[in-house]
Amino acid sequence: MSKVHEHPLANNPAIKNFRKYLQIKSVQPNPDYGSCVVFFTEQAKELGLPIKVYEFVKGKPIIVISWIGINPNLPSILLNGHMDVVPVVESEWKYDPFAAEIDKNGNIYARGAQDMKCVSIQYLEAIRYLKQNGVKLRRTVHISFVPDEELHSADGMALFVKSKEFKDLNVGFSLDEGGPTPNKEYVVTNGERVCWTLEIVCHGNTGHGLMLIPNTAAEKVQYLLNKFLGYREESRKKMKHPHPFYDLGNVTSVNLTNIKGGVQSNVIPSKITMEFDCRVTPNDAVTFDALVKQWCQEAGGDSVTYKYISKDPVLPITKTDDSNPFWKAFENVFKKRNDKLILSICPAASDGRFLRGIGIPVLGTSPMPGTPFLLHDHNEFLNAQTFLDGIELYKELIPAIANVE
Numbered sequence: 001m002s003k004v005h006e007h008p009l010a011n012n013p014a015i016k017n018f019r020k021y022l023q024i025k026s027v028q029p030n031p032d033y034g035s036c037v038v039f040f041t042e043q044a045k046e047l048g049l050p051i052k053v054y055e056f057v058k059g060k061p062i063i064v065i066s067w068i069g070i071n072p073n074l075p076s077i078l079l080n081g082h083m084d085v086v087p088v089v090e091s092e093w094k095y096d097p098f099a100a101e102i103d104k105n106g107n108i109y110a111r112g113a114q115d116m117k118c119v120s121i122q123y124l125e126a127i128r129y130l131k132q133n134g135v136k137l138r139r140t141v142h143i144s145f146v147p148d149e150e151l152h153s154a155d156g157m158a159l160f161v162k163s164k165e166f167k168d169l170n171v172g173f174s175l176d177e178g179g180p181t182p183n184k185e186y187v188v189t190n191g192e193r194v195c196w197t198l199e200i201v202c203h204g205n206t207g208h209g210l211m212l213i214p215n216t217a218a219e220k221v222q223y224l225l226n227k228f229l230g231y232r233e234e235s236r237k238k239m240k241h242p243h244p245f246y247d248l249g250n251v252t253s254v255n256l257t258n259i260k261g262g263v264q265s266n267v268i269p270s271k272i273t274m275e276f277d278c279r280v281t282p283n284d285a286v287t288f289d290a291l292v293k294q295w296c297q298e299a300g301g302d303s304v305t306y307k308y309i310s311k312d313p314v315l316p317i318t319k320t321d322d323s324n325p326f327w328k329a330f331e332n333v334f335k336k337r338n339d340k341l342i343l344s345i346c347p348a349a350s351d352g353r354f355l356r357g358i359g360i361p362v363l364g365t366s367p368m369p370g371t372p373f374l375l376h377d378h379n380e381f382l383n384a385q386t387f388l389d390g391i392e393l394y395k396e397l398i399p400a401i402a403n404v405e
């Protein structure tokens with residue numbers, strides 16, 4: 001561990017708060033959620049806002065801080081963030097991944113710096129500023145801190161949205177996480193790709209490895225691989241910008257992730273099984289399903305079978321037209337600031353999908369322009385100034401969406 005001199009921004013109160021949250025080891029598989037509860041309870045106290053901690057599953061708290069609006073009967077705004085972070089390979093990091101060190105360039109290194117502790121603190125710091133300046137918002141704003149997003153949210157948002165406690169929040173619109181962009185623009189997502197894990201089994205004639213027998217499993221595998229990898233190549237060509245938060249979510253990706261079959265090298269296998277990781281963009285869902293069926297049929301009729309080991313439901317995307325006043329309010333903030341906003345589909349799944357699943361419109365954004373994509377990577381960092389700029393953005397975004405009539 002190399003020692004660094006403190007950057008001048010290290011004394012900024014918002015940066016201090018961010019680093020304090022980053023230093024909590026809410027890392028899977030044994031996240032310290034207890035310290036998160038203590039931390040957010042302190043935050044709520046400082047902000048003078050009520051806090052509730054729900055524990056539907058022991059040790060998996062769901063925390064909600066609320067800022068009651070002038071008209072609390074209107075549907076509320078939910079600002080969501082997950083508390084957990086993915087594991088680290090500590091030896092690959094320049095600094096201790098839970099020390100939140102700032103280097104001389106102002107980069108804060110920590111697991112969760114991008115995904116997504118930054119956003120949760122930005123929400124709170126923007127609200128702190130607004131409250132201190134006497135701002136009152138029309139709608140109630142709830143800030144939620146949820147567990148286990150990185151474990152598919154079974155004990156987190158998936159559970160929370162089904163509860164009476166969630167229903168009582170009367171959420172009408174939500175913000176959730178997005179991702180960084182390499183240039184000066186911002187990205188917002190209004191839907192997610194769904195994950196479908198596909199298993200295809202090809203049956204064929206068996207026999208001695210020296211024979212040239214017809215109708216083998218391998219020939220069916222060959223046909224299917226050509227189709228799937230051809231489709232994969234078409235998706236690659238459709239992408240104009242090879243960045244996860246520009247174009248990737250707008251195309252469907254397929255990857256062969258597992259292939260097995262055969263007993264030994266001189267026996268032709270009677271059965272070969274393949275697995276594909278398919279990430280299907282909402283617009284492709286119907287056609288992709290039909291293609292899989294067609295290709296399997298063409299490859300070998302009844303001798304080729306397929307099933308989805310898991311298949312996420314396809315959810316409606318959040319409308320980005322005049323019918324959605326929250327979108328208009330959101331978009332107008334960027335227009336007024338002269339900031340470029342890229343609308344995209346999230347390439348991965350986020351907690352937003354559970355909200356969409358019960359009909360709540362969701363936009364995903366994590367304001368990190370000019371930042372390399374380091375989610376789940378070694379040496380994840382966020383620049384302190386970029387983090388502070390994000391607070392400035394939320395100071396405008398939160399009132400804009402919470403004041404929608």
Ligand SMILES: [Zn+2]
Nearest residue numbers: 082115116177
């Ligand atoms: Zn995340």
